[in-house]
Amino acid sequence: MNIAPPPPQDYEAAATQDDTVDLRVWLRLLSCANMIEAEIRRRLRREFGVTLPWFDAVAQLYRETDGLTMSALSRRLMVTNGNATSLVDRLVTEGHATRKAEPLDQRVLRVRLTRKGRTAFERIHPAHRRWISDLMGTTKQTDLARLYGLLANLKGSIALELDAPSTKAEGRPT
Amino acid sequence: MNIAPPPPQDYEAAATQDDTVDLRVWLRLLSCANMIEAEIRRRLRREFGVTLPWFDAVAQLYRETDGLTMSALSRRLMVTNGNATSLVDRLVTEGHATRKAEPLDQRVLRVRLTRKGRTAFERIHPAHRRWISDLMGTTKQTDLARLYGLLANLKGSIALELDAPSTKAEGRPT
DNA sequence: GGTTAATGTTTTAAGCCTAAAATAGTTTGT
């Protein structure tokens, strides 16, 4: 028989036996995400002198040769529009990106990585990829595949609930 | 046969076919965590007028009748010590917590929830629990159990790597 | 017993993030 693992000293410490499975899954999920995110943040700063949000923004822009609108970018980064504004402000002043109004719709601004931005990303990207592999390294491939599938379900479940949050909040109107 | 799900417009949008499973699991995990966290944050503010970090801090303190030291609290919240300081500052000025030096070690400060703090948490807690259940609601119990197990493995894997980050960084010492 | 190292906490500086209000351009209905 195995010995029990030591109780975690993080978010999960607040979970008790009588908590529902839901809550315990959530706390554990959050722990994992926070641990990985914190470590990637530290390494990006230490090895390359960039912040995590900076890297995330550049990574999203890198894929899109035609760039992204401000709204699309903030949606992808999962942050508010205002937040994206300040991130892109910095990218532009650094010379890593440009921001140009669309000719057909003057409201829309399209953000594109410059040559300099692309080069910067290419310098960091391989290390980032390696770090993720390291952090997940001892998890078996089959487990990762299962996890991928289960998370897809969970994500779908969340999206559904976000589309129809009415059931508990207000009941049916009279 | 099923139709393919629409491509996500979040973090995962940056993943491509040639990315490793590691990376795709990570992006999906992050998506899930961010979606849930953002929704809980919105509801806490809208329904109870409190912030998510405020709730997290109070939730951790609620369990511990003897309170927590500043270090223990920041470890549990997975934030820096400095961050915990400002959170507790606010709890104390609001009257939701007290901060007292330990008699045996004057360096250590022990934070405890006040009666007012406990009452505030008890008012919010049931709704929070319900929200988590709602967001995960359409995920089957067996899937949640599997997820719980797989995340345990992943978490262990991460912890291992964080303890021994030497393999790639410096090799073995001469 | 006095210096040095270690530990616990706070402060500081800079950047991140949200929610809400404001601005500006576009579409719709008449």
Added chain:
DNA sequence: ACAAACTATTTTAGGCTTAAAACATTAACC
């Protein structure tokens, strides 16, 4: 054509977060 509604983005105000430096107390070591 004009007003109203809608959409895209920025601004503002306030709070969150980190990393590094500073401060204070305790432990370790001659």
